[in-house]
Amino acid sequence: MATDSWAQAVDEQEAAAESIGSLQIKDKPEENGTAANATDSSSAAVKSEVAVEEKGTDEYDNDKDDKAAQSLLNKLIRNNLVNNTNQVEVLQRDPNSPLYSVKSFEELRLKPQLLQGVYGLGFNRPSKIQETALPMMLAEPPQNLIAQSQSGTGKTAAFVLAMLSHVDPNKRYPQCLCVSPTYELALQTGKVIELMGKHYPEVRLVYAIRGNKLQRGMKLEEQIVIGTPGTMLDWCGKFKFIDPKKIMVFVLDEADVMIATQGHQDQSIRIQRMLPKNCQMLLFSATFEETVWNFAQRIVPEPNIIKLKREEETLDTIKQYYVLCNSREEKFQALCNIYGAITIAQAMIFCHTRKTAGWLAGELSREGHQVALLSGEMQVEQRAAVIDRFRDGKEKVLVTTNVCARGIDVEQVSVVINFDLPVDKDGNPDNETYLHRIGRTGRFGKRGLAINMVDSKMSMNILNRIQEHFSKSAVTTHARTHTHNLLYTQTVASS
């Protein structure tokens, strides 16, 4: 986009922009359906997670490291499969055995009650990962599996279906264990088991989570146990509520989140050691970093491996500009000048600290703009409600910190504004976060626009270094930018 046409678009939009009367900052969103659905116990737990967050940080949002919260947010707001065009890569333990993949749930010869459950959830056909993973998981003899694909591609539904298919409802003892990294994630997965098994009431589920106290000496009769590693280990070892030797399927969900918590790895490995040799081991993860891989290999002997590669994030379709200003106030003024243009579609504005995000949202709203605010001091459910409203187009502009930079899919965003450029704790450019922020726009080949606000020599320097990084790394990472017209200067503040 040439400077002139962009500036013209700004002018036109400014002129056309209606003055918006109802101004709200959504720091205390009303509970919508999603949030209201959460159980009391889960909201209590969410609160405790927030308390930990507050201890760790005052101003800065460290949430990009909080994988469990991110994963939970995604689960709370997502009601669809993530659109995916990628190929499934399969590494088979026995390369000579034929590789099955199914295009329908009927082909899996599921029990009628389960098929009813699957269709009841609105699943018409298996997702990409399910096409390959389900036949492997349901094969006889059972095969071990490590599966990796991005969040929202149907992993949970796949292993839930496998567990429900494998249990013998006539046997009244635990046969499947599923370990989740946190209390809240265990509840979410449990909900999927309950929904999918709705027409199969003979199969019962119990939650091995803190607060669920059982009488000493009792033996569980439920066939499926879902829980967190610590409680699960206690129930198998110390309290013997579960006889681990009778377990046929062991699922480790969200392995990448799991290993982010110290101690969870050890607990999981200790549970795994109590299980019979022929127990089927299934491990799922959204990423496949080295640490996850090392963990996976310790837990899952002789695995089949399925990977669904994420589309390489590229900045090819995104126009990037910068706006020169002298102060924060000038940046704000510049933002107001272009506000009409950015609200043609939906925009996300990134700030470095919660304080700036709060200030900016307040100022924008005082100027008559309707914006939503999302930052890390909010409870997970509140954040989910804000994102939900934004995704539904109820708000056009979302002011946020890094809490939103990763992991959360809001497809329709076409403008990203870096009110503050992303830097790490030492003040160096955070290239990865830049890529993730900008990557929100221009998805699926759609054109996007990114505007970087520069207010000092220091921030200009940061921007130059980011530009340098992406120009250089283009050769090796394919995270390319338009080097020829990257970062066009447009001084809007003084106009």
Ligand SMILES: Nc1ncnc2c1ncn2[C@@H]1O[C@H](COP(=O)(O)OP(=O)(O)OP(=O)(O)O)[C@@H](O)[C@H]1O
């Ligand atoms: N075959 C299917 N057809 C339609 N929708 C599906 C199908 N499988 C799963 N879904 C839905 O897609 C969404 C994502 O699925 P699921 O939670 O299983 O993904 P996931 O890969 O486990 O994600 P995460 O890594 O966040 O746990 C859910 O809302 C789920 O109900």
